[in-house]
Amino acid sequence: MTETTSVQVAGHRLKLTSLDKLLYPSTETTKGEVLNYYAQVADVLLPHIAHRPVTRVRWPHGVADQSFFEKNLPSGAPSWLPSVQVEDVRYPLVGDLAALTYLVNLNSIEFHVPQWTVDGAGEPENPNRLVIDLDPGPGAGLRECSVVALLVRERLGTLGLELYPVTSGSKGMQLYAALGGDLTSDQVRDLAQQLAQELTKKHPDLILWRMTKSLRPGKVFLDWSQNVAAKTTVAPYSLRGRETPTCAAPRTWDEVEAGAEDPEALQQLMFDEVLDRIDSEGDLLAGLLSD
Numbered sequence: 001m002t003e004t005t006s007v008q009v010a011g012h013r014l015k016l017t018s019l020d021k022l023l024y025p026s027t028e029t030t031k032g033e034v035l036n037y038y039a040q041v042a043d044v045l046l047p048h049i050a051h052r053p054v055t056r057v058r059w060p061h062g063v064a065d066q067s068f069f070e071k072n073l074p075s076g077a078p079s080w081l082p083s084v085q086v087e088d089v090r091y092p093l094v095g096d097l098a099a100l101t102y103l104v105n106l107n108s109i110e111f112h113v114p115q116w117t118v119d120g121a122g123e124p125e126n127p128n129r130l131v132i133d134l135d136p137g138p139g140a141g142l143r144e145c146s147v148v149a150l151l152v153r154e155r156l157g158t159l160g161l162e163l164y165p166v167t168s169g170s171k172g173m174q175l176y177a178a179l180g181g182d183l184t185s186d187q188v189r190d191l192a193q194q195l196a197q198e199l200t201k202k203h204p205d206l207i208l209w210r211m212t213k214s215l216r217p218g219k220v221f222l223d224w225s226q227n228v229a230a231k232t233t234v235a236p237y238s239l240r241g242r243e244t245p246t247c248a249a250p251r252t253w254d255e256v257e258a259g260a261e262d263p264e265a266l267q268q269l270m271f272d273e274v275l276d277r278i279d280s281e282g283d284l285l286a287g288l289l290s291d
Contacts, residue, residue, distance in 0.1 A: 003032070010098035012080055016105050023062045023109065024245050029271075031107065034239065037271045038104050042097045044283040045237040051117040053084055053091030055232050056108035063109070063241045074106060084122040093118075109241045112232035116185060124229075125181060127188050129288055130161070131233050132175040132195070133168075133223035137208075137216030142266045145173045146259035148207055148220045151199055153253070164285050165256050167268050169240035169248045172220070173256075174233060178288045185229035192224035236285055237274065245271045250284035 003019040019032035038045070059067045073083045073090045081102060082093040094100050094111070103111075115127040132152055134145040152175055153163045161177040168174055179188065196209035199222060208221045226233045234240070238248050249269040259266025269277075277284075 007101075009101050010096045012078070012098040014098065014101055014105065016101075021062065023059060023107065024243070025062055025064050026243050027245060029245050031105075034109065034245070035101065035104050037239065037245075037275070038100055039097065040275055041237050041278065042100055044278055044285075045111075045235065046095060046097070046100065047283075047289050048237070048285065049111060049113050049235050050095040051093065051119075052113040053086055053089075053118070054094045054103075054235075055091070055112040056103055056106075057110035057112070057241055058107050059109050059241050060107050063243065067109075067241055070108070074103075078102065084118050086118075086124065109239050111235045111238045113235050114229065114232050115188070115227055116229060126179075126183060127185055127227065127229075128179050128181050130177045130179055130188050130192060131226050132192060133226050133233065134173045134175065135211075135221040135223055136172050137219050137221065139218045140220055141171070141263065142167065142173065142259055142268075143263040144206065144218075144220050146256045146266055148199075148203075148222065149173060149175055149256050150260055151203065151207075152195070152222070155195060155199065162287060164288055165251045165253065166236050166285070167249050167251055167266070168234065169238070169246035169268055170234075170242060173251075174248070176236075176285065176288055185227060189224065189227040192227045196222040196224045239271060247271050247274045249274050249277070252284065 004017045006015050021031040023031050023034050056070045057067050058070055071089045073092050081099050083090050084093055115129050115131055117125050119125055134148055136144055149165055164176045166174045200207045200209040208215055208219050211221050234248050236248050236250055240246050246268045255266055
């Protein structure tokens with residue numbers, strides 16, 4: 001694990017180290033391949049994390065070993081990497097390929113962000129998107145998540161909100177909706193919680209709005225709490241630190257509808273599959289970026 005190279009990225013010179021390190025031993029996926037993935041996906045990933053404080057999950061010795069969450073700007077970070085102070089934490093801001101590459105070179109595999117952004121002065125703004133996280137319990141999976149996603153789409157559609165589905169790269173799915181920035185984080189949280197409570201009441205055999213472990217089997221926890229200002233969600237297009245290099249992958253509603261009928265029709269996607277889809281379809285979440 002000694003392969004090292006120096007590259008010019010977005011006007012900055014970066015030293016990339018240990019490129020042959022196996023970050024995903026089961027698929028023999030190297031750190032160099034992870035860096036290459038993020039370089040290729042940057043054009044669609046960066047707009048979804050720019051202007052948001054970024055929390056990283058790092059696996060220094062690969063996903064078969066220990067990981068840790070990192071919020072603060074790394075010690076020794078270059079002076080050109082922008083950051084923002086939020087309470088007692090100085091978070092990096094990742095708006096270009098140089099910043100992304102620097103953090104990935106530190107074995108940051110997952111990137112997590114809140115639903116709100118900061119303005120040019122570094123002050124938090126109201127959230128510009130809502131997220132509903134669908135977390136299947138034991139015995140449930142993407143088929144059950146797909147059924148729930150269609151119910152959420154129908155209900156939020158009555159409020160004029162268009163939803164964008166993302167398979168999480170782990171077990172479940174996230175549903176995003178663009179917001180105009182008129183609501184506070186507390187108001188968005190309340191909206192999401194009311195939705196979860198309403199759907200739980202209507203579909204008690206399928207949906208939970210509280211994470212009650214004894215009730216989880218066969219059901220989907222409709223996690224409204226990721227709209228709380230202090231919480232984060234894995235970013236669209238982020239790799240996941242699972243056994244294989246799966247990604248948080250934007251999906252079409254046709255795929256979700258098929259997944260609700262057939263448990264084999266909708267699966268988590270690997271990073272090479274995500275790259276192929278970007279080449280053919282572009283950013284399926286582009287509507288989230290509209291003002």
